Each structure stands twice: as C-alpha cells, then as structure tokens.
Amino acid sequence: MIRNLWEQLFSRFLKKYRLTRYFSKSASLDELQQSSYAQQVSEQLTKTLRHASEAPVEELIHETNSHIDGLDEKDAELRQKQHGLNELQSEKPLAWWQHLWYCYKNPFNILLTLLAIICASTDDLRGTIVISSMVVISTVLRFWQEAKSNKAADTLKSMVSNDASVLRRNTGSKFTKAEAINASQQSKNLFDIPTKYLVPGDIIKLSAGDLIPADCRLIETKDLFVSQSAMTGESMPVEKFATHQSENNNDTMALDNIAFMGTSVISGTATAIVITTGNQTYFGALAKRVTDNDQVTTSFQKGVNSVSWLLIRFTLIMSPIVFFLNGYMAGSWSDAFLFALAIAVGLTPEMLPMIVTSTLAKGAVFLSRKKVIVKRLDAIQNFGAMDVLCTDKTGTLTQDKIILSKHTDVMGKVSEPVLLLGYINSYHQTGLKNLLDLAILEHASSDIKMDKLSYTKLDEIPFDFNRRRMSVVVKTPKKQARIVTKGAVEEMLNICSHVEINHEIVPLTPELSKTIITNSQNYNKDGLRVIAIGYRDSEVEQDKTYSIKDEHDLILSGFLTFLDPPKDSSIKAIEALHKHGVTVKVLTGDNEFVTQKVCQEIGLPSEHIVLGEDIDRMSAADFKEAVEKYQIFAKLNPMHKERIVTQLKENDHVVGFLGDGINDAAALRTADIGISVDTAVDIAKESADLILLEKSLMVLEQGVIEGRRTFANILKYIKITASSNFGNVFSVMIASAFIPFLPMLPIHLLVQNLLYDVSQIAVPFDNVDEESLEKPQRWEANGIGRFMIFFGPISSIFDVATFLLMWYVFKANTPDHQTLFQSGWFIEGLLTQTLIVHMIRTKKIPFIESCAALPLLAMTAVIVMIGIFLPMGPLASYFSLQALPLTYFIYLPIILLAYMVLTQLLKKLYVKRYGWQ
Known part of the structure; x- marks a missing residue:
C-alpha cells in the first residue's frame, strides 16, 4: 500500500506540463477507443457535426452567415472575440501560481514539509527554518528555471507555426498571400494565416501535407484521402467526399464529408467550411479527456523514475534501522524519530527536479543558438541516447537546391x-x-x-x-x-x-x-x-x-x-556522427541508382541497397537482420519507413528520424526522437520533437553531443548525491550502534544537506569529459545502485576515523561533550561530501586531468568556507555547535587527503571492472 502511494505521488511529480499535441507520442487516444466516441464528446457537438454533414452546402453557408468567397475580415474578427482562438485550452500555459504549486508538489518537498511541521509542533524553530528553507530554495529555483525555459521555448516555437489557406474578403496586407494556387483559381482573397486565427464559417483550401486545422464540412473534394489514425487508430487513410456516401450516420467518425481537426491530408485537394474550432472541436473534446488522465511516461521519465525509486527504497529501509538503533542507544525515542526523519531527508535528492530542469533548459538554450527548436525538453536526453539516425536524402545529404x-x-x-x-x-x-x-x-x-x-x-x-x-x-x-x-x-x-x-x-x-x-x-x-x-x-x-x-x-x-548535388558538409557530418557512435541510415523514396551515387560521394557503404519491394518479400527474421546489416534503403513508401524505424527500436536501438515530407510523418511519430525542419509540411512539424531552422547534419552532431552532455550532468548529480548520502547514513548507523548520544543532531544533518544541495546548483554548468560524449548513454538504475554501494561506504571509513579522533584525541566521549563531537563530524562530513563531487564527477584524476567548471569550483569553495564558519563563528550556538581546537585543523587535511587518494585508487578498480558511464 505504501509503495502504491509513493508510486502515485512520484508519477505525478515526474510529469511535465500537459502539452497536448495533435500527434503526440505521449498523448495517445488508444485508451479512449474502448467506449463509443459518441459517449466521449458532448451530445451537442455530435448533433452539430451530423447536421453539418446532412445539410446542403448552400443551407449550411446561410446558417453560418458565411459566404462562398469567404468571410469579411471584420466579421472574422468579431467571431474570433466570440469563439476565441482556434487553440486547445490544454496548450495554454499555467498561471504563475499554478506553476509555483506544480513546482512544489513533489514527494520530496512533501516529505520536507511534513518534517518542518513536526519540528514546529515540537518548538524546534531552527529545524523548522532550515527545512522550510530547503523547500523554498528547491521550489523557487525550479520555478525560475522552468519559467525561463518555457518563455524561451515559447518564443522559439512561435517561429514555427502552422498556416491555413483561407478565403477572406476586404482584408489588407495582414496575412501572407497563398502561393500554391494556379492562375485559373487564383483570387485576391486567398491568404495563408496562422491556424489559430480561424473561426467558424471560414472557407479554407486543403491539399496534401496539410493538417486539418478545425472540424470542417467538405464543400469540394478531388481524390481526397485523409489519415485519421490519431483519432481512430486506423492505419489506412480514408477517402472523403463533398457529400456523405456511407449509410452509417450513427458513428460520428464515419461521416465521410466531415474533416476533423488533428487529422491530415494524405493526398488530394478540397475546399471546406469551418464548423467548430478549438476546444469545441471533436478532437478538442477527446484531447481534454486525455489530458485529464495521466500521460504515458516517456523513456526519459522512466529513467528518472527508476533511479528515484532506488533512492526511496534505501530511505524506507535505512530510516527505520537508524530510528531503532538511536532510540535503543540514546534512550530518547522522540529524538530518534526526528533524527530518522532527518536521515530520510538526507537520502532524498530534493534538488533533483531543479537539477533535471536546469540541465535540460541549458541544453535547450544551447540548441536554440544552433537554430534548433526544442518542442519537448525530454527529447534532449533522447538526442544523446540516440545510436541510429535514419534520414531522408534530399536536402539532408544533398544541397536542397534541385536544378x-x-x-x-x-x-x-x-x-x-x-x-x-x-x-x-x-x-x-x-x-x-x-x-x-x-x-x-x-x-x-x-x-x-x-x-x-x-x-x-x-x-x-x-x-x-x-x-x-x-x-x-x-x-x-x-x-x-x-x-x-x-x-x-x-x-x-x-x-x-x-x-x-x-x-x-x-x-x-x-x-x-x-x-x-x-x-x-x-x-x-x-x-x-x-x-x-x-x-x-x-x-x-x-x-x-x-x-x-x-x-x-x-x-x-x-x-x-x-541534379541535387551532395552537400560539402555531409562527409564530415557523417564521420562525426559515426565517431560518436551514431549509425546513419538513409531511408528514401528515390530510386536506388541516384541514392547509390549520392551515398558513394558522401562515404556511406553503398554496395548493397535494400528496396521497398525487397522488404515486402522478407520474412520477419530476415527483415530484423537487414535493418541491422544495411544502411541504405530506397524506393520506400511511408509504411516501409515506419516499419524500419519500429524494427530498429525492437532491436533495442534508440532511433532518431529526420524528415520533412508527408511521407515521413508516420516514421517521425514512431521514432524515439522525431526531427524535422521549419520548411516541412504541417504534419511533419507537428510529429517532430525537434525542429531545425537549418537543415544540416552538422547541427545534429552538435545536438547529439549536447544531449550527452546534458545526460552526463544529470547522471553525475544523481550518482554523486546518492553515494555521498548513502555514505553519510551508513556512518550514522555505525555511530548509532556504539555511541551513547546522537552522533549529529537533526538540525546538523539538515543544514549539512541544505549546504550540499546549494553547492550542486552549479552541476548543470559543469564540464564533461570528452570520453563521456563518445558513446550513447542510457539510464541504468542497477549501475547507479552499484555505484552508490561501492563509493558510499568509502566515506564511512574516514567518518569512523573522525569519530575515533574526536573520541580519543579530543575526549568528546560523553553526553556532556557531544556538541564538540558533533561539530567535528559536521565539518568533516560536509567537506568530504562536497569535495567528493570533484573526485567522482570524472574517472580521471581530478583537478589535473579533468577540472570542474568555474561555477562548480566557486560553489564548492563557498560551501567549504560556510561549513567551517558555522562551528567557528558567532552562529555556532544557534545551531548547537561549538568552536573546535585549532589542532583539529591539522588532522582534518590529512583525513581529507587520505579520503581523496583512496577514492582515486578504488575508482580505477571500479572503472576496470564495471566501466564508467
């Protein structure tokens, strides 16, 4: 029961904003297909769409006060005020207070708040202040980082908007003139406008590659085929007509003269009248139900979840042990309870949400400078984990300038x-x-x-x-x-x-x-x-x-x-991707001879090319082997591309797909990370996680490196925090078993933990060794657990040495002298915990072969000075500490140096046996 409660709380903590996209990997509608669509949307909406399907076009235009040549611009503005923008409400940003609450409500902060309440109820003002400070710092920093990141992301995403070709009368130069219109059809009132400005009654033009921007009644169609997979799960496109052809009027999705928001045009053209927009659409009603439910956890979130659950399990096991040991040895069960709660806090990485967000946001800012728009922050880590990149040929390997x-x-x-x-x-x-x-x-x-x-x-x-x-x-x-x-x-x-x-x-x-x-x-x-x-x-x-x-x-x-000549940069880009462990595979609809010629010029193995017709004849086993063995696939249709990406994922690869055409949309959605360009068709941009403002493989190579740098710093924080916290708790267990008083007061543990967490704010800005960027990286909860158990107890050796030093050399061996004992361990514990960051942030020799970034060095120095100042300064009595003899600072460097040397030696043993992720 407790585990289920924790899982529910933690799953909520791990969610990002509920961003509903038309074709979202995480916002699947499969769960909704178990009940009839008529029961999932309002009865009024169903009636509206059925009436629109049955009514003659002239009558419908009259009822909507529209015109066959489009709405008057002033009329459109009035309708927009009445109906609002053509957007799903779930896409709107949270209010600042909602965002602040979202940043607060995670299990770590809830645990700390509970502890603060307990401290306040026992008149422990200092503990209350320190714990509350930890909650405030964690929440505010996360709020600030996410607000800054979201603002930057919104600015970037506004650069990539979907447009609709709409007929508007009596309008000025507000909108862009539609281009894909032939001379016989060209009119002065056809414009490309952002889809959010569409209103009921608008007359729009649709063609292949368009996302259907609202629920529409089709007026004219020409060989119109629409993909409704996002709505119904159907893999095959359906044909649409200007008049209802089917005898089935009960199923709203079977109305074949109604085009639904969120579906896409596969082929053909059409003219349609907008019936409903925004949340009033069929898709809007379904999407609201999806966002009201929990989203499917992404691979990135699963990784964080698995690691965090590892720490929670350690907390649930070790806190009760510490409680019983201290209650038995010290005789005060109330103090032991508070101390056990402090231990639980010590094992809790309360800064994890902020560190993850800060690191991902930093990656997003870096990529934005490289003209890459990050639509989903989690995609950055997937970028780094990618080991196979599937790409089309035209414009990616070639110059995108056909002559x-x-x-x-x-x-x-x-x-x-x-x-x-x-x-x-x-x-x-x-x-x-x-x-x-x-x-x-x-x-x-x-x-x-x-x-x-x-x-x-x-x-x-x-x-x-x-x-x-x-x-x-x-x-x-x-x-x-x-x-x-x-x-x-x-x-x-x-x-x-x-x-x-x-x-x-x-x-x-x-x-x-x-x-x-x-x-x-x-x-x-x-x-x-x-x-x-x-x-x-x-x-x-x-x-x-x-x-x-x-x-x-x-x-x-x-x-x-x-002629579509290869880019000069393609050879270097592919070499760079291969160097970083990313295999490039070409998936193209072009014929094998052109593809072979281009691939020869850019250095891809082209002796054997797999054709779409070959794939159709392959058995499952042969196909599984072919996608691994060969790098060039030609004359593919959209289903072939999707099958290849799916098979690569089943072969345990993290797959990226770069495409910009309507034939790439299915593969973009299927890939772990979909990549498109700002000039792509609407459905490709909506299906992608990243959008390139510059179609270049060199940009992808830089993105892969940044993704790995981002992941490395997140993993660095988790490994360092988990091992140092585990070491501290292990030391507490040893001390609790033999010392007749608390080895450290709860307030000491809390202050120590707060200072350490503050020092980790700089981790997102740390340097990463080049070796850590060479290969794709993935979450390995077992590896992190092994790392924690291996390196954590090392600090306990020197904690015990400090216990012996304080006990025998400085005679702090009675309850009357426990403050001296606690002050000695407070400094040593904080300094070892802070300095060990530099020892295990790299497999190299720290400060010599690999030095941390300046922000991390500066934060380390500041925390070390504060840690020494608290017992030695005027605030010592407030925190129940006392000044230490100066001779203590003769022994302290020896202990720290020995700790660093032993850690470095054992680190070599660990790398030799287990490697270093």
Missing part, C-alpha cells in the same frame, strides 16, 4: 515540348508542390511561360505515394482535353501505350521499354533524378470529372532530369 539539368526525349535528344508539358503540369497543380516542381517553374523560358497561357485547366488528379505520379487536365489551343502526367519512369511506363521519338509517335514495345529504362538508369547512375512526362488528347466533355482511371494509353514524351 533542372535536362529535358530530353526518351533517347536523350533535347526536347522543348517535354519542358512545356512539365511546366504545364507543375504550374496547374494545386496539391503538394515539391522541389522538382519549383525547379521546373524556375527553369522555363519566357516563351514557355507565354505558351502555357494557351492552356486552360479543366481538372487535376493529385499525387499519391502508391502510384507515384500526378496529372492535370487542360484544354489545348485546339480545344481538346489533354491529360498531362508526370511521375516515376516505371509507373509511367505502366500507363503508356506509345512513345514520342523525333516528333514521331510509335507503339511502346517491350524492347523499347527496356531501352527507355536503361536510358533512365544511366541518368540515375550519373546522380540525376529522372521524371517521365506523358500525355493523351481527347475530346472535351462537359462537366466530366477525371480520375485515376483516366491515366491510361498515354504517349510517353520524354524525361526531365534533375
């Missing part, structure tokens, strides 16, 4: 018609424009740009990752309907029946197909990406809607080839 190098027919002859077709396709598409489209649009001559004016768009068939192509349908100058399709060579050959060579159209034979594939592969081997262009003309049919079924019997016109 259209050639436009040829299938035989390699320069062809202007191919360029015109490519330009028409890229210009008229309204879906997800990528770097290839931008390269085509930038490369085209002014003549080409004029020629496209002769073509009027009729329809579009958006891109998706299964068929790997997209089409637009235009009306030609000859009044024909021309479907223009671009895509991967193999996929284009599957839908072409003819090919254009030297301006002649000939049948596409199997032999010619092989020649075309060979020619495209030759381009690939030169490091060029190849896109094939095809077309087909037909008669214009009024009101015809084109679909994937119309992509057949095309004429293959030629190739567009693109």
Whole structure:
C-alpha cells in the first residue's frame, strides 16, 4: 500500500506540463477507443457535426452567415472575440501560481514539509527554518528555471507555426498571400494565416501535407484521402467526399464529408467550411479527456523514475534501522524519530527536479543558438541516447537546391515540348508542390511561360505515394482535353501505350521499354533524378470529372532530369556522427541508382541497397537482420519507413528520424526522437520533437553531443548525491550502534544537506569529459545502485576515523561533550561530501586531468568556507555547535587527503571492472 502511494505521488511529480499535441507520442487516444466516441464528446457537438454533414452546402453557408468567397475580415474578427482562438485550452500555459504549486508538489518537498511541521509542533524553530528553507530554495529555483525555459521555448516555437489557406474578403496586407494556387483559381482573397486565427464559417483550401486545422464540412473534394489514425487508430487513410456516401450516420467518425481537426491530408485537394474550432472541436473534446488522465511516461521519465525509486527504497529501509538503533542507544525515542526523519531527508535528492530542469533548459538554450527548436525538453536526453539516425536524402545529404539539368526525349535528344508539358503540369497543380516542381517553374523560358497561357485547366488528379505520379487536365489551343502526367519512369511506363521519338509517335514495345529504362538508369547512375512526362488528347466533355482511371494509353514524351548535388558538409557530418557512435541510415523514396551515387560521394557503404519491394518479400527474421546489416534503403513508401524505424527500436536501438515530407510523418511519430525542419509540411512539424531552422547534419552532431552532455550532468548529480548520502547514513548507523548520544543532531544533518544541495546548483554548468560524449548513454538504475554501494561506504571509513579522533584525541566521549563531537563530524562530513563531487564527477584524476567548471569550483569553495564558519563563528550556538581546537585543523587535511587518494585508487578498480558511464 505504501509503495502504491509513493508510486502515485512520484508519477505525478515526474510529469511535465500537459502539452497536448495533435500527434503526440505521449498523448495517445488508444485508451479512449474502448467506449463509443459518441459517449466521449458532448451530445451537442455530435448533433452539430451530423447536421453539418446532412445539410446542403448552400443551407449550411446561410446558417453560418458565411459566404462562398469567404468571410469579411471584420466579421472574422468579431467571431474570433466570440469563439476565441482556434487553440486547445490544454496548450495554454499555467498561471504563475499554478506553476509555483506544480513546482512544489513533489514527494520530496512533501516529505520536507511534513518534517518542518513536526519540528514546529515540537518548538524546534531552527529545524523548522532550515527545512522550510530547503523547500523554498528547491521550489523557487525550479520555478525560475522552468519559467525561463518555457518563455524561451515559447518564443522559439512561435517561429514555427502552422498556416491555413483561407478565403477572406476586404482584408489588407495582414496575412501572407497563398502561393500554391494556379492562375485559373487564383483570387485576391486567398491568404495563408496562422491556424489559430480561424473561426467558424471560414472557407479554407486543403491539399496534401496539410493538417486539418478545425472540424470542417467538405464543400469540394478531388481524390481526397485523409489519415485519421490519431483519432481512430486506423492505419489506412480514408477517402472523403463533398457529400456523405456511407449509410452509417450513427458513428460520428464515419461521416465521410466531415474533416476533423488533428487529422491530415494524405493526398488530394478540397475546399471546406469551418464548423467548430478549438476546444469545441471533436478532437478538442477527446484531447481534454486525455489530458485529464495521466500521460504515458516517456523513456526519459522512466529513467528518472527508476533511479528515484532506488533512492526511496534505501530511505524506507535505512530510516527505520537508524530510528531503532538511536532510540535503543540514546534512550530518547522522540529524538530518534526526528533524527530518522532527518536521515530520510538526507537520502532524498530534493534538488533533483531543479537539477533535471536546469540541465535540460541549458541544453535547450544551447540548441536554440544552433537554430534548433526544442518542442519537448525530454527529447534532449533522447538526442544523446540516440545510436541510429535514419534520414531522408534530399536536402539532408544533398544541397536542397534541385536544378533542372535536362529535358530530353526518351533517347536523350533535347526536347522543348517535354519542358512545356512539365511546366504545364507543375504550374496547374494545386496539391503538394515539391522541389522538382519549383525547379521546373524556375527553369522555363519566357516563351514557355507565354505558351502555357494557351492552356486552360479543366481538372487535376493529385499525387499519391502508391502510384507515384500526378496529372492535370487542360484544354489545348485546339480545344481538346489533354491529360498531362508526370511521375516515376516505371509507373509511367505502366500507363503508356506509345512513345514520342523525333516528333514521331510509335507503339511502346517491350524492347523499347527496356531501352527507355536503361536510358533512365544511366541518368540515375550519373546522380540525376529522372521524371517521365506523358500525355493523351481527347475530346472535351462537359462537366466530366477525371480520375485515376483516366491515366491510361498515354504517349510517353520524354524525361526531365534533375541534379541535387551532395552537400560539402555531409562527409564530415557523417564521420562525426559515426565517431560518436551514431549509425546513419538513409531511408528514401528515390530510386536506388541516384541514392547509390549520392551515398558513394558522401562515404556511406553503398554496395548493397535494400528496396521497398525487397522488404515486402522478407520474412520477419530476415527483415530484423537487414535493418541491422544495411544502411541504405530506397524506393520506400511511408509504411516501409515506419516499419524500419519500429524494427530498429525492437532491436533495442534508440532511433532518431529526420524528415520533412508527408511521407515521413508516420516514421517521425514512431521514432524515439522525431526531427524535422521549419520548411516541412504541417504534419511533419507537428510529429517532430525537434525542429531545425537549418537543415544540416552538422547541427545534429552538435545536438547529439549536447544531449550527452546534458545526460552526463544529470547522471553525475544523481550518482554523486546518492553515494555521498548513502555514505553519510551508513556512518550514522555505525555511530548509532556504539555511541551513547546522537552522533549529529537533526538540525546538523539538515543544514549539512541544505549546504550540499546549494553547492550542486552549479552541476548543470559543469564540464564533461570528452570520453563521456563518445558513446550513447542510457539510464541504468542497477549501475547507479552499484555505484552508490561501492563509493558510499568509502566515506564511512574516514567518518569512523573522525569519530575515533574526536573520541580519543579530543575526549568528546560523553553526553556532556557531544556538541564538540558533533561539530567535528559536521565539518568533516560536509567537506568530504562536497569535495567528493570533484573526485567522482570524472574517472580521471581530478583537478589535473579533468577540472570542474568555474561555477562548480566557486560553489564548492563557498560551501567549504560556510561549513567551517558555522562551528567557528558567532552562529555556532544557534545551531548547537561549538568552536573546535585549532589542532583539529591539522588532522582534518590529512583525513581529507587520505579520503581523496583512496577514492582515486578504488575508482580505477571500479572503472576496470564495471566501466564508467
């Protein structure tokens, strides 16, 4: 029962702010799927969404006082005042008093508060003041550090906001003009605005890669597929329509003309009207239930939890032993009880929350200077623990500046018609424009740009990752309907029946197909990406809607080839990551030849490349071996990437994933640490834990080092505190068994513990040995326990030497002279506890081979001076201490020096046997 109570209290202490993200690793909705969604959200919201699904579009627009061309800007401002920002309330920061309470309410502070109350009830004013000071210092420092960290994080995160393309009338230059709009659809009232400014009644445009920013009724759709996995757990995307198609009206999630906040567009385009925003959305109602429950503990929190439970178990075992020993020997059970409570405090790392927060905040500030936005502080430690980095190729290993190098027919002859077709396709598409489209649009001559004016768009068939192509349908100058399709060579050959060579159209034979594939592969081997262009003309049919079924019997016109050269820094970055124990694996949707060429140039082993189709044929055992053995995976779809990341995690790796596309979102969520860039699609940014303002592997290498430095300092504090506190308590047990009075009063232990904790404030700023940064680091509670038991009792040897010194040399061996005895041990105990920090903060020789940072040295010096001043100064009587003979300070350096020498010798033995994390 006691253990369960402690676990509940401690789990609450370990939580960070309840940050609800649309696609959060920790805020899973799986628990909610056991009951019907209709029971989880308000009846009114369900009715609202069902009515929106059933009502005709014109009626819905009328009911919402909206307009097909969008809201008037003034009307939108009034609605925003009425409905508030389009944000989940759980994302809002705590009030200062709530934050202060949050910083206070951990088991350590509760224990100290209980002890302070007991001291106050027994008229122990000094004990009450000291214990209260420990609570105040721990709480205020944590409050200050977290407030500063959160303010910096909010400032950084405000730089990465998600936008929505919305129709607004009568607006000025307040918002940015939407870019991905073609000429025939372009209007003066389409703007990109932050999603938080959306209001009910807004008309928005959706395309592949967008997060759906609110609950919406779809007005127009074009091959729209939406991922609802965050809401329903479904792995496959669902198709959405402008009118409700299903007969199921009871399940709100089955309304296939309603798009829900928090879901994402996989492919296609749509126009929609916003129905509900913020907490009034379906997702907002579900998210509130999630945040009302406990969050899933992260791996970082599990590590802290396991270590803290180790210390709590020692406390629960040793405090009763000390209580009975002192009660039996001294005869005063009330004093023994207070002393046992002081021992419990001595074993309690009450500064742990502050140290963890300070160290993580320092890491976040460092990374911000390297243009890395940390969305979740715990991710910094995961950064340091990462031993496998999976990354896409384009823009990460390459320069992210794609250039259209050639436009040829299938035989390699320069062809202007191919360029015109490519330009028409890229210009008229309204879906997800990528770097290839931008390269085509930038490369085209002014003549080409004029020629496209002769073509009027009729329809579009958006891109998706299964068929790997997209089409637009235009009306030609000859009044024909021309479907223009671009895509991967193999996929284009599957839908072409003819090919254009030297301006002649000939049948596409199997032999010619092989020649075309060979020619495209030759381009690939030169490091060029190849896109094939095809077309087909037909008669214009009024009101015809084109679909994937119309992509057949095309004429293959030629190739567009693109150059994406490797970055100069890629070789150095990969070498640096390998040096620090991080294996880099390339996961790309590009073909194997281009990937191989790029990987050869940057020094990655490229003799064997695993393709997506190979993965589909592998057994579970073969796949498990392949992800370990090989470093390059090409022609992958999103599910392949997610499977690889999942398997690596199951193989006991800490996996990072760097991606920026919609096809990377699943892998980003699955990875231990998701990394994206500020130019990524919305869903990628929401899925990531870190966002790079500069897409560079060198930044990642620096982040890995900082993550390991952060973890090393957190671990340093825990190991040092645990071992020194354990040593003190072990010494107390020895003294309690043989000395007829308390070896140290509770107030002495409390003051000693307070001074030691203050000295540890500088630990987050300490130096870390280079050797500790070379390999990934993980939590090992057993290793920390072994470290504590090994090094803790060493101090007890010299504590016993101090007991003998005070007992025999200074004759402090009766209750009348116990204050002298206690003063002698107070100084020696504090100095050994403080100085040992420098001995076991490194496996090297302290002060010579490895010196602590200046802040830690300064804090050590200050605490040592205070520790000597208290018994020797005017405050001695107030703390029940007394001045020591000057001869004591002749023996003291000998004891301290012997302690340091023995610790250094045994440290070498420990490193040889167990290593040094």
